[in-house]
Amino acid sequence: MNNKEEEKSIFVTSPSLPSLDEYVAEICSIFEKKWVTNMGEKHEELEKKLQNYLDVDNVSLVSNGHMALEIALQSLEMAKGGEIITTPFTFVSTTNAIIRAGFTPVFCDINTTDYTIDVDSIENLITEKTVAILPVHVYGNICDVERIQRIAEKYGLKVIYDAAHAFGVKYKNKGIANYGDISIFSFHATKVYNSIEGGAICTNRDEIKNKVYMLRDFGIKDAESVEYIAPNAKMDEFRAAMGICNLRRVDDDIEKRRVIVEKYRENLSKITGITFLNQQKGVQRNYAYLPITLSSDMRMGRDELVDNLQKSNIFVRKYFYPIVSEFDCYKSSYNACETPIALDISKRVITLPLYPDLSMEDVERVCYKIWEMEVK
Numbered sequence: 001m002n003n004k005e006e007e008k009s010i011f012v013t014s015p016s017l018p019s020l021d022e023y024v025a026e027i028c029s030i031f032e033k034k035w036v037t038n039m040g041e042k043h044e045e046l047e048k049k050l051q052n053y054l055d056v057d058n059v060s061l062v063s064n065g066h067m068a069l070e071i072a073l074q075s076l077e078m079a080k081g082g083e084i085i086t087t088p089f090t091f092v093s094t095t096n097a098i099i100r101a102g103f104t105p106v107f108c109d110i111n112t113t114d115y116t117i118d119v120d121s122i123e124n125l126i127t128e129k130t131v132a133i134l135p136v137h138v139y140g141n142i143c144d145v146e147r148i149q150r151i152a153e154k155y156g157l158k159v160i161y162d163a164a165h166a167f168g169v170k171y172k173n174k175g176i177a178n179y180g181d182i183s184i185f186s187f188h189a190t191k192v193y194n195s196i197e198g199g200a201i202c203t204n205r206d207e208i209k210n211k212v213y214m215l216r217d218f219g220i221k222d223a224e225s226v227e228y229i230a231p232n233a234k235m236d237e238f239r240a241a242m243g244i245c246n247l248r249r250v251d252d253d254i255e256k257r258r259v260i261v262e263k264y265r266e267n268l269s270k271i272t273g274i275t276f277l278n279q280q281k282g283v284q285r286n287y288a289y290l291p292i293t294l295s296s297d298m299r300m301g302r303d304e305l306v307d308n309l310q311k312s313n314i315f316v317r318k319y320f321y322p323i324v325s326e327f328d329c330y331k332s333s334y335n336a337c338e339t340p341i342a343l344d345i346s347k348r349v350i351t352l353p354l355y356p357d358l359s360m361e362d363v364e365r366v367c368y369k370i371w372e373m374e375v376k
């Protein structure tokens, strides 16, 4: 066997899990009580703990981030068919949720500094049909929440943040979910904080929390009354227990991510042609992803670099590529060229392997391979 074949695989992410003992200890009481889902003890405990951790008045747990988006949209009483301004530089879930909830996505471009929604372009897209803005805190970089709020107030629009990447992020010492009407998080295994699958709807408006309580449970109010036509999006006790375990470690996980990100930057920022996004002012980060953008004059183009890394068993991701408007189910309704910055970045960006247990040796190996291909 030659050296190549011996090289172990480095994946772009790996879930952060408790020890088996810790998880078993957490689920014992579920077996004793035999209350396995429907707002049980673990569920209630996790909601309270997350309210505290995320520094927001109301947290409603749901089955996943996608259902959080759909239910958030349903909860706000916006005119059906209304237009929602969002970006195509996101996971397809964001756009799917808008359509599945009965609204029409309108794509706004992103900016070149942090790849979040280009606030300067929002007002041009507002029509009398516009009901909301649904921006994404991409990679954990926060949108310009203050300017978005001003635009929303001026035109009477709702603001829903897709904060799937932004767990634990703070802006001006406040939890990021304090901005907008609603923020949603994803607790999918690949995210900074996970409950295997899971998600949350966060809001400071108490009346939304009460409605979401029904909307995630078929719209049921009590045994004999149903108020809304809604799906099932409840989180069960076993996942809530996983969430409780993982919350104990999340600060350590974020710190480990920070150290890894520093190392990558130290090693790779000398390579001209590789751009890292800058630290945002006033933001306490979560280091969810590490995107690097390659300039078009690099020796090896993005796709070739990704293929070659794969040959060395290093799996990076083209994230986000393609942009949502290019997918088969969207391309007949949208033109990707209308968001030229998102389109351009999607062709040049990769996210590097990043998870708490990634060893420094592995980080060095990834950096060395990139250096070898682009510089040596």
Ligand SMILES: *Cc1c(COP(=O)(O)O)cnc(C)c1O
Pocket: 064, 065, 066, 067, 090, 091, 093, 094, 136, 162, 164, 165, 186, 187, 188, 197, 198, 199
């Ligand atoms: C992960 C993700 C979602 C969906 O969350 P799930 O928990 O996987 O359903 C939505 N939006 C963005 C930006 C995401 O990254």
